[in-house]
Amino acid sequence: MTGAPATAGDALPVAGGRETAGEVWRLSRGNRLRLAAVLMVGIVSTAVDLIGPVAVGLLVDRVRAGAAGLATVLTVTAVLAVSAVLGAAGTAVTITLATRAYHDILATLREELIARALTLPQHRVERAGTGDLISRSSDDVTAVADAAPAVIPVITVTAFTIIVSVGGLAALEWPYAVAFALVLPVHLLAMRWYLRTGPHVYRAERAAMSARAQQIVESQRGHATVLGFGLGEQRHHTVLTASWAVAAQTLRARTVQSMLNARLNVAECLSLGAVLVAGFVLIGHGASTVGGATTAMLLVLRLLGPVNQLMFVIDTLQSALASLNRMIGVVTIPAGSPPGPPLTADTATAVRLREVSFRYGAGPRVLDDLTLDIAAGERIAVVGASGAGKSTLAALIAGIHPPETGTAVRPERIAVVTQEIHVFAGTLRDNLTLAAPGSTDDRIRAALEATGAAGLLDLSPAGLDTAVGTGGHPLTEAQAQQLALARLLLADPDLAILDEATAEAGSTQSGLLDRAADAALTGRTGLVIAHRLAQVATCDRVVVMEHGRIIESGSHTDLIAAGGVYAGLWAAWRAGQHLAANGPK
Numbered sequence: 153m154t155g156a157p158a159t160a161g162d163a164l165p166v167a168g169g170r171e172t173a174g175e176v177w178r179l180s181r182g183n184r185l186r187l188a189a190v191l192m193v194g195i196v197s198t199a200v201d202l203i204g205p206v207a208v209g210l211l212v213d214r215v216r217a218g219a220a221g222l223a224t225v226l227t228v229t230a231v232l233a234v235s236a237v238l239g240a241a242g243t244a245v246t247i248t249l250a251t252r253a254y255h256d257i258l259a260t261l262r263e264e265l266i267a268r269a270l271t272l273p274q275h276r277v278e279r280a281g282t283g284d285l286i287s288r289s290s291d292d293v294t295a296v297a298d299a300a301p302a303v304i305p306v307i308t309v310t311a312f313t314i315i316v317s318v319g320g321l322a323a324l325e326w327p328y329a330v331a332f333a334l335v336l337p338v339h340l341l342a343m344r345w346y347l348r349t350g351p352h353v354y355r356a357e358r359a360a361m362s363a364r365a366q367q368i369v370e371s372q373r374g375h376a377t378v379l380g381f382g383l384g385e386q387r388h389h390t391v392l393t394a395s396w397a398v399a400a401q402t403l404r405a406r407t408v409q410s411m412l413n414a415r416l417n418v419a420e421c422l423s424l425g426a427v428l429v430a431g432f433v434l435i436g437h438g439a440s441t442v443g444g445a446t447t448a449m450l451l452v453l454r455l456l457g458p459v460n461q462l463m464f465v466i467d468t469l470q471s472a473l474a475s476l477n478r479m480i481g482v483v484t485i486p487a488g489s490p491p492g493p494p495l496t497a498d499t500a501t502a503v504r505l506r507e508v509s510f511r512y513g514a515g516p517r518v519l520d521d522l523t524l525d526i527a528a529g530e531r532i533a534v535v536g537a538s539g540a541g542k543s544t545l546a547a548l549i550a551g552i553h554p555p556e557t558g559t560a561v562r563p564e565r566i567a568v569v570t571q572e573i574h575v576f577a578g579t580l581r582d583n584l585t586l587a588a589p590g591s592t593d594d595r596i597r598a599a600l601e602a603t604g605a606a607g608l609l610d611l612s613p614a615g616l617d618t619a620v621g622t623g624g625h626p627l628t629e630a631q632a633q634q635l636a637l638a639r640l641l642l643a644d645p646d647l648a649i650l651d652e653a654t655a656e657a658g659s660t661q662s663g664l665l666d667r668a669a670d671a672a673l674t675g676r677t678g679l680v681i682a683h684r685l686a687q688v689a690t691c692d693r694v695v696v697m698e699h700g701r702i703i704e705s706g707s708h709t710d711l712i713a714a715g716g717v718y719a720g721l722w723a724a725w726r727a728g729q730h731l732a733a734n735g736p737k
């Protein structure tokens with residue numbers, strides 16, 4: 153199947169803040185009780201934390217009044233210790249509960265993301281670039297998961313500390329709260345600046361990472377092409393450029409963080425100064441004691457810690473939010489139009505296409521008002537020039553692409569074998585029984601025999617337990633094709649589609665793979681796309697495509713006799729075969 157380059161407009165969507173919040177609320181369905189517990193325990197434990205500053209303030213006043221003996225100091229110390237222990241225990245419980253809820257919600261999101269990614273139309277993924285989807289289900293999930301240890305303690309502690317400490321300041325003497333509130337805009341300005349600057353920087357960083365992943369995936373997938381055309385240098389340069397783009401964006405992000413630090417230092421000095429001045433004025437007017445001012449200063453100091461920490465983790469938070477938006481963007485992609493209903497009533501016809509059209513995105517029509525019936529048990533071959541739409545037709549019949557217009561009726565159980573065979577890491581048995589779990593070893597062996605692939609059992613003494621795929625016994629392309637055809641036989645579908653499934657065979661192996669394909673197709677409806685016309689000639693009917701339309705249809709013999717396009721293709725192919733066998737005259 154030929155492809156087209158991805159454009160910016162094809163990118164997978166990224167959710168907005170409101171959409172993400174709505175989705176997270178939906179995903180938190182099973183954790184609402186836990187979240188309520190977080191709220192209650194958090195407020196109570198932070199309130200307990202207030203006891204310390206108040207006790208120290210009282211001690212200061214007693215000392216100034218000359219009324220503090222050893223007993224007072226010991227009592228205050230004990231109160232400090234008990235409140236610290238209770239506060240810490242409460243905070244630990246809060247953080248644990250919040251972390252569990254976070255991971256539960258993330259796990260649900262990850263499952264939904266993978267489920268959605270696996271059901272995305274293939275052309276949608278191809279247009280966006282496989283790297284983007286891989287990056288969203290790996291890099292982004294990691295970024296959101298890794299943010300938990302840094303972000304959750306700070307967010308929960310800060311939220312409750314702000315509520316309780318500002319309340320405490322106001323209860324002490326309202327001018328303390330006012331003084332703090334007057335300086336709060338400086339903190340908020342620092343945060344606003346950061347929130348305005350940060351997301352762009354982090355989005356750009358993530359996008360650069362996606363682009364790099366895409367380049368690396370393409371270089372690896374196209375390994376054979378890269379080697380074949382000597383593109384190693386060029387690919388290396390492209391990957392290097394993408395990596396430098398990531399480095400540049402990361403540097404930009406860290407610079408923004410340093411500028412935030414400077415703003416935070418200013419805000420901190422101003423806050424402490426404002427409460428100190430308020431204390432000075434209040435004490436001067438007899439409205440507060442030195443102990444009261446001490447309590448106020450301690451409360452502000454307690455407050456500044458988590459607020460500043462919040463600023464420090466806000467970059468992690470921003471980065472995690474950018475990733476979360478990208479993950480939610482995939483989850484909320486609306487399901488496309490479902491493939492046509494499976495054929496049940498008419499057992500004589502396996503596939504019925506009526507005036508179907510299809511285009512990739514906004515591109516030109518690749519299938520154009522195409523009508524085709526395939527009788528149950530019939531084996532048809534589809535031929536035509538490169539780009540005629542053969543693979544697209546096969547994918548539409550398989551239900552991978554929904555038709556843009558027209559109707560497509562097909563059997564329920566369809567299996568497709570293409571030129572690209574992925575051998576999963578696992579045993580031969582695992583790979584063969586993917587689509588037919590529970591097959592007995594005898595059935596598996598029979599399938600291997602029937603497709604002429606029994607030699608796979610001799611790859612190692614382990615037979616069916618031979619490890620293949622990544623890290624396992626390497627398979628040649630032809631062996632992988634044999635494996636796929638035997639797998640198809642085991643899956644026993646109503647309709648088998650072979651799209652260039654035997655194209656990898658060299659001249660010595662083409663007969664072997666053609667026989668394997670024949671065995672896999674026997675007794676079921678089959679659609680074969682092949683450039684080797686020897687395989688085409690054995691089919692019941694040949695369909696010739698041009699520009700997304702069927703221009704000829706009939707048996708091999710009839711089409712040859714008709715002397716049309718197929719007859720020309722056949723003559724050219726035979727001449728090519730003759731030349732290959734005998735050499736030029």
Ligand SMILES: Nc1ncnc2c1ncn2[C@@H]1O[C@H](COP(=O)(O)OP(=O)(O)OP(=O)(O)O)[C@@H](O)[C@H]1O
Pocket residue numbers: 153154155156275278279512515518536537538539540541542543544545
């Ligand atoms: N994923 C895709 N995105 C956009 N355009 C595509 C995509 N796949 C195929 N096309 C375009 O659709 C047209 C038909 O492609 P298709 O692969 O179906 O043709 P084909 O007859 O199978 O060609 P070939 O024999 O080279 O595989 C071509 O113009 C191709 O560029």
